[in-house]
Amino acid sequence: MSDLGSGVPPTAVSHTPAPAEIPVVSVRRCENYAPAAVRDAIVAALAPLGGVRRFVRPGMRVLLKPNLLSPAPWQRAVTTHPAVVQAVAELVIEAGGTVLIGDSPGGPISVTHEVWQTTGTARAAQQAGARLVPFDGVAWRRLNGSDYFIARPVVEADLVVNLPKLKTHAFAQYTGAIKNMFGAIPGKRKREAHFRAPGSAAFAQVLVDVLELTTPALTILDGVLGQEGNGPGLAGTPRWYGCVVASVDCVALDTAVARAMGFPPGRVAHLAAAGARGLGEADIDGVRVVDQARALDFGPVVLPGPRWYYRVPSWITRPLLGALRLRPIVDPSACSGCGRCAEVCPTDAVAFGRPPAFDSERCVGCMCCAEVCPQGAIESRRNLLTRLVGIGR
Ligand code: SF4
Numbered sequence: 145m146s147d148l149g150s151g152v153p154p155t156a157v158s159h160t161p162a163p164a165e166i167p168v169v170s171v172r173r174c175e176n177y178a179p180a181a182v183r184d185a186i187v188a189a190l191a192p193l194g195g196v197r198r199f200v201r202p203g204m205r206v207l208l209k210p211n212l213l214s215p216a217p218w219q220r221a222v223t224t225h226p227a228v229v230q231a232v233a234e235l236v237i238e239a240g241g242t243v244l245i246g247d248s249p250g251g252p253i254s255v256t257h258e259v260w261q262t263t264g265t266a267r268a269a270q271q272a273g274a275r276l277v278p279f280d281g282v283a284w285r286r287l288n289g290s291d292y293f294i295a296r297p298v299v300e301a302d303l304v305v306n307l308p309k310l311k312t313h314a315f316a317q318y319t320g321a322i323k324n325m326f327g328a329i330p331g332k333r334k335r336e337a338h339f340r341a342p343g344s345a346a347f348a349q350v351l352v353d354v355l356e357l358t359t360p361a362l363t364i365l366d367g368v369l370g371q372e373g374n375g376p377g378l379a380g381t382p383r384w385y386g387c388v389v390a391s392v393d394c395v396a397l398d399t400a401v402a403r404a405m406g407f408p409p410g411r412v413a414h415l416a417a418a419g420a421r422g423l424g425e426a427d428i429d430g431v432r433v434v435d436q437a438r439a440l441d442f443g444p445v446v447l448p449g450p451r452w453y454y455r456v457p458s459w460i461t462r463p464l465l466g467a468l469r470l471r472p473i474v475d476p477s478a479c480s481g482c483g484r485c486a487e488v489c490p491t492d493a494v495a496f497g498r499p500p501a502f503d504s505e506r507c508v509g510c511m512c513c514a515e516v517c518p519q520g521a522i523e524s525r526r527n528l529l530t531r532l533v534g535i536g537r
């Protein structure tokens with residue numbers, strides 16, 4: 145997936161060199177967001193991959209792509225923590241690169257500055273000497289018969305470093321490295337992609353298309369404080385996972401992390417689709433987890449569905465999954481009437497109001513409304529069939 149290859153001899157003496165063809169996923173414990181602890185963990189995680197200078201050459205323009213989904217404080221674990229962004233920016237600058245930091249929030253582009261401030265990303269950029277860039281200009285690309293509009297800072301960068309957040313996702317099940325690159329599509333352009341790919345299988349192909357078009361050379365996942373349950377927005381439950389994870393193969397990274405969370409093989413559709421397309425390693429047996437692999441011993445994680453569902457083979461649950469249709473439900477007492485859910489909806493299924501009204505005929509179940517709701521007032525509800533067999537609420 146990257147022209148940088150997928151494995152180099154490690155620099156730390158404690159690591160056994162991995163065969164070049166086996167993707168390496170490097171894991172480090174990191175229990176909190178103290179700047180020194182975060183930086184040390186990232187440096188250590190990058191060591192088996194060759195260190196940051198393997199990727200960054202003097203004069204390179206490097207785009208850091210954190211998850212900046214919405215203007216949420218870091219304690220809610222919605223966005224990549226600013227300490228992670230700042231540490232990576234400093235390392236890149238020390239290696240001679242110029243750092244740009246950008247992402248497209250879940251709502252309209254107009255909330256970008258609010259997201260930078262609320263999440264602490266603006267301060268992190270200033271302290272590191274990096275520049276924040278809005279994702280407003282686009283470059284057109286066509287792939288697999290579909291048009292994509294990718295943010296210019298992404299396509300014009302010499303190097304893209306992916307900085308995802310470890311979270312569950314009510315629609316996509318899991319959001320880590322692959323899903324994070326969907327933010328390379330600016331603002332309401334994301335609505336178009338959701339609109340033409342309403343089901344989870346079709347949307348998985350969209351996510352894989354975007355990954356193929358953006359080709360991050362390196363991924364460093366913020367798995368210190370992540371989410372479980374009804375992620376990835378404010379309705380998700382923060383949970384300490386206590387690690388950072390790095391790899392040049394973001395599919396392999398997602399494979400290792402999704403397995404650690406308890407997702408069976410094949411259950412995360414976009415992960416399986418990325419592996420099938422040859423963009424990385426989606427088979428856990430083909431991934432080499434190095435350094436502090438025990439840091440991925442998460443214990444039980446609350447997934448978006450009930451536990452039994454993840455123990456049943458995919459060939460049984462796949463028809464149920466096809467019948468599974470998420471629908472948003474709103475808690476009227478929590479709604480502030482801000483209207484962001486209506487702005488982001490790709491099918492115009494939301495009518496402004498406090499609370500808003502949802503048109504179930506138009507709704508395609510993408511849960512973008514829940515992602516951007518600043519009150520965490522929207523949760524997912526599944527259709528009658530799947531509720532009868534116990535999938536979801
Ligand atoms: S109402 Fe929410 S879940 Fe339904 S299509 Fe609109 S954004 Fe997606």
Ligand code: SF4
Nearest residue numbers: 479480482483485517
């Ligand atoms: S449900 Fe959430 S996003 Fe929608 S109007 Fe209420 S507070 Fe705003």
